[in-house]
Amino acid sequence: VPAPERTTLDAIVSAGRHILESDGLDGLTMQAVAGRVGVKAPSLYKRVRDREALIGLVATAVADELGARLESAAPTVPAMARAFRSFAHDQPEGFRLVMSTSADPAALERASAPVLIVARELAGEPHALDAARLVTAWAVGFLTMELAGAFQLGGDLDAAFDYGVRNLERALQPKDA
Amino acid sequence: VPAPERTTLDAIVSAGRHILESDGLDGLTMQAVAGRVGVKAPSLYKRVRDREALIGLVATAVADELGARLESAAPTVPAMARAFRSFAHDQPEGFRLVMSTSADPAALERASAPVLIVARELAGEPHALDAARLVTAWAVGFLTMELAGAFQLGGDLDAAFDYGVRNLERALQPKDA
């Protein structure tokens, strides 16, 4: 006797993202997600292996949206850095999750593709990958610290971010430019 | 009727650090810590407010050791970057914890002081703080990604790290150098 489906994997992941942002990773419980999609916790196990797998799906979905935002930004270092930072401000918990958990490798690769293109244009082919990693690592670290409140010494964070963008752009030019 | 003390706060924090590295943050349970110091879980509440506070103490202890290592490194960008990376490799869970939790602000400030000194010498006083943040953010981001396995596109990570160090050092010099 078939039974009607009362939810979908997409609804579960979407509920997970919403709860993550409002209640943090600790608040992302199976019961909270189940309640939000109108089902009891045990039913989630029909669509998701366990909580860890659900967290991975949430992280991948966030990484995909980050990639889409970077893709639709202008292909310059400042524009992509701004897009990156505004995403982290909009979804701080999701951003943290993507950076700490290993999300789906394919999603991470998609997200980093736009950066690689800009880096190639700026630094030239031989150092394109190293250059992309330099600017990505800086942005990840800056936002990790900003979100964690780790910039203790005050000062203007917006100015510090601009300083970073400007100097990195300069640093990526080939030495004999 | 007084009762003998069967453990100390130091022993608890030290046990916490050990369990953190061996079993991860999820494994850092009150029962595991209590067992390691030879006591039952409820006794921990005599010395620590709750699990969250214990995690904060562990993070602060790790941050203090990181600061000490940076302080004893040679005052150059490459030497401090190497010290930073080797610390993250030695204590990956501790490193992740310090970067994600807000450890004690005072500990974070102590840890970043040596970087500030080098940055001041390289970039000059007006941009010393911005420069320190640039290099610190890069190192934090690089290691966050390296530890998370987020560098998907292969290549030589040691070389990518060296590339970052070299180019950042160059980027920090005043524009008219």
Add this chain to the structure above:
DNA sequence: ACCTGAACACCGTTCAAGT
């Protein structure tokens, strides 16, 4: 004065029983 067993709330997960 610290330590512990017992208790409670809460969560992840499994599974037999419903429809």
Add this chain to the structure above:
DNA sequence: ACCTGAACACCGTTCAAGT
């Protein structure tokens, strides 16, 4: 074929009772 109540293991935390 999915959904749920019941059950189990495990954890954080409190507290009365021990010494």
